[in-house]
Amino acid sequence: MPRIQRLDVRGFRGVHTQSSLFFLGRSVLLFGENGTGKSSFVDAIEKLFTGRVSTLDGRAQGISSDRHGPHIHNGANSLAIAVTFDNPAASTFTLSSNTKDLPTEIQQYVVSAHENLYILRRLQILEFIESQPRERYAKLRPFLPLTEVDAVENALRQARERAEAEAQRARQDSERIINQIRREVGLPSSLLAPSEKDVVAALSEALVKIGQHPVGQIQDIEAARSSLDQALAPFGDLSRQSQISNVARTLGQLTELFVSTNLTGLVNSLQEFQDRETREARVFYETVLEQGITWIQEERRDTCPLCQSQIKPDELAIQVQARLEEMREIVQLRRRTQASLEQTRQTIRSGQDLLVALAREVSLMTSEEKDRCQALVQELQNTVKVIWESLTGDLRELKLEQIKTAFSLAGIDSSLQKRIAAERAHLEQILNALPSPEGAQRILSTRNLLLRVKDLWANLERADSRTAELTRQATVAFRLHENAQTARKEEVLGIYDELSEDINHIYTRLHPDENHGGVKLEVRDVGQGSATLKANFYERQDEDPRGYYSDAHLDTLGIGIFLALRRWYRKQRPTFDLLVLDDVLTSVDTAHAVRLSELLLQEFRDYQILLTTHDRIWFEHMRDIQARCRVANNFINKVIHKWTINEGPDLREPEEERRDITHLISEGSGKEIAVMAGRLLEHILQEMRYSLRLSVHAKRGEQYEIGDLWPAFYAAVKKDYPSLYNDARSTLDALDVRWPVRNWIGAHHNQWAQNVSRSTAIDFAKAVSDLYDLVFCDSCRRFISPSATPLGQLSCRCGQKIYPAPGKEAVRPKTREELIKETEGVLRDARLDSQLYLTWKREESGREH
Amino acid sequence: MTIEERIMERFLEKLKSDQFVPAEVVDSIRILNKEGQLKDAQAILRAIGEGVKEHAKNSAP
Numbered sequence: 001m002p003r004i005q006r007l008d009v010r011g012f013r014g015v016h017t018q019s020s021l022f023f024l025g026r027s028v029l030l031f032g033e034n035g036t037g038k039s040s041f042v043d044a045i046e047k048l049f050t051g052r053v054s055t056l057d058g059r060a061q062g063i064s065s066d067r068h069g070p071h072i073h074n075g076a077n078s079l080a081i082a083v084t085f086d087n088p089a090a091s092t093f094t095l096s097s098n099t100k101d102l103p104t105e106i107q108q109y110v111v112s113a114h115e116n117l118y119i120l121r122r123l124q125i126l127e128f129i130e131s132q133p134r135e136r137y138a139k140l141r142p143f144l145p146l147t148e149v150d151a152v153e154n155a156l157r158q159a160r161e162r163a164e165a166e167a168q169r170a171r172q173d174s175e176r177i178i179n180q181i182r183r184e185v186g187l188p189s190s191l192l193a194p195s196e197k198d199v200v201a202a203l204s205e206a207l208v209k210i211g212q213h214p215v216g217q218i219q220d221i222e223a224a225r226s227s228l229d230q231a232l233a234p235f236g237d238l239s240r241q242s243q244i245s246n247v248a249r250t251l252g253q254l255t256e257l258f259v260s261t262n263l264t265g266l267v268n269s270l271q272e273f274q275d276r277e278t279r280e281a282r283v284f285y286e287t288v289l290e291q292g293i294t295w296i297q298e299e300r301r302d303t304c305p306l307c308q309s310q311i312k313p314d315e316l317a318i319q320v321q322a323r324l325e326e327m328r329e330i331v332q333l334r335r336r337t338q339a340s341l342e343q344t345r346q347t348i349r350s351g352q353d354l355l356v357a358l359a360r361e362v363s364l365m366t367s368e369e370k371d372r373c374q375a376l377v378q379e380l381q382n383t384v385k386v387i388w389e390s391l392t393g394d395l396r397e398l399k400l401e402q403i404k405t406a407f408s409l410a411g412i413d414s415s416l417q418k419r420i421a422a423e424r425a426h427l428e429q430i431l432n433a434l435p436s437p438e439g440a441q442r443i444l445s446t447r448n449l450l451l452r453v454k455d456l457w458a459n460l461e462r463a464d465s466r467t468a469e470l471t472r473q474a475t476v477a478f479r480l481h482e483n484a485q486t487a488r489k490e491e492v493l494g495i496y497d498e499l500s501e502d503i504n505h506i507y508t509r510l511h512p513d514e515n516h517g518g519v520k521l522e523v524r525d526v527g528q529g530s531a532t533l534k535a536n537f538y539e540r541q542d543e544d545p546r547g548y549y550s551d552a553h554l555d556t557l558g559i560g561i562f563l564a565l566r567r568w569y570r571k572q573r574p575t576f577d578l579l580v581l582d583d584v585l586t587s588v589d590t591a592h593a594v595r596l597s598e599l600l601l602q603e604f605r606d607y608q609i610l611l612t613t614h615d616r617i618w619f620e621h622m623r624d625i626q627a628r629c630r631v632a633n634n635f636i637n638k639v640i641h642k643w644t645i646n647e648g649p650d651l652r653e654p655e656e657e658r659r660d661i662t663h664l665i666s667e668g669s670g671k672e673i674a675v676m677a678g679r680l681l682e683h684i685l686q687e688m689r690y691s692l693r694l695s696v697h698a699k700r701g702e703q704y705e706i707g708d709l710w711p712a713f714y715a716a717v718k719k720d721y722p723s724l725y726n727d728a729r730s731t732l733d734a735l736d737v738r739w740p741v742r743n744w745i746g747a748h749h750n751q752w753a754q755n756v757s758r759s760t761a762i763d764f765a766k767a768v769s770d771l772y773d774l775v776f777c778d779s780c781r782r783f784i785s786p787s788a789t790p791l792g793q794l795s796c797r798c799g800q801k802i803y804p805a806p807g808k809e810a811v812r813p814k815t816r817e818e819l820i821k822e823t824e825g826v827l828r829d830a831r832l833d834s835q836l837y838l839t840w841k842r843e844e845s846g847r848e849h
Numbered sequence: 850m851t852i853e854e855r856i857m858e859r860f861l862e863k864l865k866s867d868q869f870v871p872a873e874v875v876d877s878i879r880i881l882n883k884e885g886q887l888k889d890a891q892a893i894l895r896a897i898g899e900g901v902k903e904h905a906k907n908s909a910p
Contacts, residue, residue, distance in 0.1 A: 148853045151888040158890035163897065473897050479869045480878065480893070487860035491852060
């Protein structure tokens with residue numbers, strides 16, 4: 001599993017010249033006071049892996065990591081960020097790297113690190129809690145890689161919509177055929193769905209009128225036709241009469257259909273709708289308003305879901321309701337117009353059906369009438385096509401003039417209607433001239449009616465069967481989509497449960513024996529894309545934690561949620577183990593911070609952690625906790641000694657500076673020697689300021705220099721630590737005279753300082769090196785600090801460097817093992833682990849009761 | 850098994866126990882899933898159509 005070996009940053013955020021943070025495959029605890037560049041390293045990691053910095057990008061308009069990321073004294077071109085890994089090839093990933101060139105394991109690492117799910121900053125702790133359910137889900141979304149499922153769900157939704165539309169069309173076809181049957185047999189339109197019985201009754205009535213037997217069912221039509229054929233036999237061949245009669249009748253039906261179309265109603269309605277929409281509602285988005293106000297009310301939002309501006313939900317709800325009210329007339333008008341349009345379309349579809357029948361009948365005619373009729377059929381087909389096209393499209397897109405022109409082609413005064421009328425008259429004339437008695441005409445007419453109804457009934461049965469089949473398919477498509485949504489919802493809920501369990505585990509560990517917790521993440525019923533956060537508080541169950549929890553509890557809850565999410569993501573990507581916590585520990589009080597640290601070091605010991613803190617005391621505390629949790633060897637503890645705009649964070653170790661001084665004394669210039677010695681002296685004094693609690697005059701930003709620190713240090717050693725003073729007297733006295741050399745030569749440019757000799761610089765450097773040797777232990781790598789007992793003693797951690805208290809023997813500090821041995825018994829481990837201590841306390845409490 | 854695979858598995862299980870979805874359709878959907886065609890709405894519609902017809906044929910007395 002690859003781990004970070006080192007992070008190199010140049011020209012980014014607070015880092016000017018090249019600065020390297022060495023991880024060496026371990027975790028790093030980085031201490032630096034505020035404004036010393038700790039977060040610059042965190043920003044660099046985020047920028048390198050994700051391409052953005054969450055504290056800059058998207059924070060406010062005009063602020064971005066591209067614009068504000070580069071150091072102010074660097075152009076963007078000199079920016080460089082690189083991470084070197086500890087894999088055998090020591091792969092380096094930079095801002096310009098092509099991931100394809102990296103080994104597979106590093107590619108996977110980089111892909112996993114692309115989603116920022118492993119960096120938590122102090123400012124972001126409450127982000128998840130404070131989010132709306134929808135935004136919260138968006139934050140969880142990277143944890144839920146559902147791209148494929150989204151695509152499937154989308155396809156299922158499309159299939160469902162198409163199947164429903166097909167079924168709807170089939171239903172309309174059935175209705176159209178029913179209308180035709182109703183017209184043929186003269187059933188009232190109030191009879192919505194005439195049954196076979198109704199149709200058969202109407203046909204029987206027609207048959208009885210011409211002295212024929214009634215029919216009992218549609219199937220009997222064929223027998224009735226035979227009977228009619230027999231009745232017609234004495235009249236000779238009547239097929240020509242039959243053809244002419246059919247064509248004349250169908251032409252009559254077409255004329256009636258066009259004339260009866262309520263075009264005026266459609267045109268007026270459409271005209272009014274388009275005018276009002278143009279005039280009053282150009283930017284009226286009914287759905288947006290309706291759904292937007294639902295979100296705002298349900299989620300108690302105080303920002304607009306579209307533009308994120310601050311809003312007053314109650315006032316906005318009133319405004320939106322008023323706007324919807326104003327628009328209600330338009331909404332109703334739109335519905336009315338749509339219904340009118342649909343009705344007109346249905347009429348034209350019926351016309352198309354009649355035309356198909358007419359074409360078939362004309363094709364059966366003899367040549368004498370056929371040519372004229374075929375020309376008329378062609379003209380009718382062209383006209384119906386133009387009319388249909390004028391009715392195609394959305395209500396807003398329909399062209400009124402085009403509709404009017406198209407319908408005028410088939411209107412009552414149109415040349416087409418005149419031609420139809422002329423053709424009908426011509427056909428009637430032929431019919432009357434044919435040798436056909438009136439009785440035969442009536443029988444023939446009834447026979448044709450029977451055949452037409454028989455055909456229509458067969459069509460209706462086919463249409464009904466298709467409607468039933470398509471409705472079944474639509475039901476199945478609906479169920480598929482529903483099941484897919486439910487499956488996803490249940491799975492997401494399962495993940496939420498898993499997360500909730502871990503959040504609770506973390507939260508309870510941070511707040512043992514407190515009557516709250518029971519944190520739950522839930523999918524809301526109204527939509528899948530949400531995550532509602534609930535928690536218990538004493539007897540209150542399933543409440544929004546913001547309503548009851550203190551700020552501190554919300555902070556730990558926020559951290560708990562982040563850690564649970566991080567752990568969950570690790571399960572998906574086991575080889576990616578980076579965890580970055582930027583100054584988050586100090587947002588909670590000491591007791592909780594201790595538990596949080598223990599939890600981190602125990603339960604996240606298999607992560608590579610970058611932990612930053614601005615609190616010196618906490619930094620030292622964390623080092624103790626590392627030892628207690630037996631992970632000290634997993635950590636590199638680094639101190640940023642100071643920061644300047646031109647040099648950036650000073651991460652150099654004192655040993656390195658000590659070695660550099662030795663080297664420079666033999667080869668360097670006076671100025672180089674003085675600068676390096678000054679830097680080491682400053683490091684020593686910064687450390688002593690904390691450990692000896694030196695009293696110095698406060699300075700803005702706590703940027704203390706040698707001039708501020710030396711007098712306090714010298715006085716404190718002389719007064720409070722005589723054994724150190726005795727050992728270091730000559731060095732301290734020498735430095736008391738020589739420390740300004742650093743400023744003369746190194747820090748400030750002085751013409752006269754050019755004359756300061758190299759030997760003066762060397763004397764200064766040697767005195768600093770001697771002081772370093774006196775106060776820093778190379779064995780435990782710690783500076784000396786006051787011992788707890790006896791008072792007045794100074795020693796390093798391991799006890800190799802001790803300056804006894806006045807009049808007392810040197811007391812070597814106890815090692816951890818010695819301490820455990822000495823406290824054998826009930827408190828042995830409990831003192832060292834607050835979790836064990838609490839368990840013991842509970843047991844004690846149980847025994848007392 | 851990834852989350853997506855788990856969701857698809859759960860989806861197919863639900864279909865299997867859904868009385869409104871014929872077994873023939875479930876089989877077709879399972880095949881489409883295996884072939885990675887479940888993102889094609891037209892293919893789904895075809896599978897539904899054929900499955901429903903097949904079911905009608907199989908359940909005819």
